Amino acid sequence: MDVEKVNAMDFGDFVAVFGNVIERCPLIAAAVWSQRPFSDVDDLDKRFCAFIDALPQSGQEGVLRCHPDLAGRELQQGTLTAESQREQSAAGLQSLSADERRRLAQLNAQYRARFGFPFVLAARLRDPAAVASELERRLHSPPAQELRTALGEVKTIGRLRLADLLRADPARL
Numbered sequence: 185m186d187v188e189k190v191n192a193m194d195f196g197d198f199v200a201v202f203g204n205v206i207e208r209c210p211l212i213a214a215a216v217w218s219q220r221p222f223s224d225v226d227d228l229d230k231r232f233c234a235f236i237d238a239l240p241q242s243g244q245e246g247v248l249r250c251h252p253d254l255a256g257r258e259l260q261q262g263t264l265t266a267e268s269q270r271e272q273s274a275a276g277l278q279s280l281s282a283d284e285r286r287r288l289a290q291l292n293a294q295y296r297a298r299f300g301f302p303f304v305l306a307a308r309l310r311d312p313a314a315v316a317s318e319l320e321r322r323l324h325s326p327p328a329q330e331l332r333t334a335l336g337e338v339k340t341i342g343r344l345r346l347a348d349l350l351r352a353d354p355a356r357l
């Protein structure tokens with residue numbers, strides 16, 4: 185899909201296609217739509233990132249809280265969004281042992297208790313061992329630094345999702 189096609193989308197089509205670029209935050213796509221026309225894919229990606237950066241901390245934490253845990257209840261129950269399901273499966277989180285799942289659940293709970301939002305990582309780029317080691321490492325970050333790191337992962341997930349969508353077969357839309 186080329187950027188001309190994106191620029192020609194009405195509001196409904198744009199949000200239908202890009203509404204989950206940032207997990208469960210269709211408001212961001214709704215806001216970005218009004219900034220068209222976009223010069224290219226990078227410009228579109230930059231608009232999503234700029235919206236997140238411009239949010240007050242409460243809004244940024246809200247974006248993080250919209251993310252399901254890695255290898256959490258939603259993965260077990262099959263209630264993840266299609267994108268999240270693909271990403272978590274790609275990271276091998278679908279086939280963890282009971283001990284590995286328990287360990288991640290314990291670390292996720294410790295992380296959430298310390299920072300007040302869930303641990304967010306661009307899972308598609310990692311394997312289960314890397315997820316656990318990143319979680320253990322970041323668990324000790326200073327809160328202000330961890331907020332920035334977590335938002336960086338949200339942006340990476342968004343950039344990868346945008347790339348998927350723009351590579352998508354136009355006939356699919």
Ligand SMILES: NC(=O)NC1=NC(=O)NC1=O
Binds near residue numbers: 252305341
């Ligand atoms: N808490 C998370 O990091 N969730 C996720 N990371 C991904 O790459 N997809 C998710 O759903």
